[in-house]
Amino acid sequence: MPGAVLITAALMLGVYTIVKPAAEYGWTDPVTLGLGAASLVDGGYLPHIFGPMVLFGTGAGLAFPALMNLAMSGVAPEEAGLASGLANTTMQVGGALGLAVLATLSASKTTDLLEAGTPVPEALTSGFQLAFWIGAALVVAALLAAVFVLKSVPATAPGVDLDDELLLEAEVASERTVL
Structure with a gap:
């Protein structure tokens, strides 16, 4: 709900500060106004916006879940929420x-x-x-x-067998950290 309020507020701010005054001076097409404002930027979409956003999205998508797993490693199940x-x-x-x-x-x-x-x-x-x-x-x-x-640590010590209950606990904990 707060996100919808912020988007609505931003739209209202844009309408009352840009579109309405522009209409008073004869520029009545908001699409033309928006495209005109965007055309003032000297750059291209693919190299200056799309490329960096793909890199950022890929990096964030790889790093943030790993950082969360690192932060949650070694935490007792009853303290996972905290x-x-x-x-x-x-x-x-x-x-x-x-x-x-x-x-x-x-x-x-x-x-x-x-x-x-x-x-x-x-x-x-x-x-x-x-x-x-x-x-x-x-x-x-x-x-x-x-x-x-950071050093990688093996999930289990050599020679230790994991039982099904321990594997289930690890799977549940990893699902909690992703959400």
């Missing part, structure tokens, strides 16, 4: 904090460049580039930590 909630909260707070830091650095660089007389588009681009490069560096650092710090 551990799952803590892991999800940590990811949300970490993402929000990371975004806040990157946005602050970007805004600071943009402000410095504007005060130095740099035109607005160039200043904004430089600020965004700084945030993107720092974000990329953090992803590379996380990748290096995953490669060199």
Whole structure:
């Protein structure tokens, strides 16, 4: 329900701040207005939007379930809900904090460049580039930590046979972490 409220609010904001004033000045076709705004961007859909989104979706699809399984490993079944909630909260707070830091650095660089007389588009681009490069560096650092710090552990010790009940518990636990 909150998502529907946010989408409705965004649509209302767009209608009252863009479409309605544009209609008052004679531009009555919202589709034309939207396409006109989109045409101001210098770039192509496939290389600048589709490609990066496919890469991001693939990376996130591979990394997030593995991170959740890592966070849930070694947790007793009766504490799985608490551990799952803590892991999800940590990811949300970490993402929000990371975004806040990157946005602050970007805004600071943009402000410095504007005060130095740099035109607005160039200043904004430089600020965004700084945030993107720092974000990329953090992803590379996380990748290096995953490669060199995390070690694979065999599911069972050599010579130990798993019984059916233990396999069923492991399957149920893995289904809980995916959901």
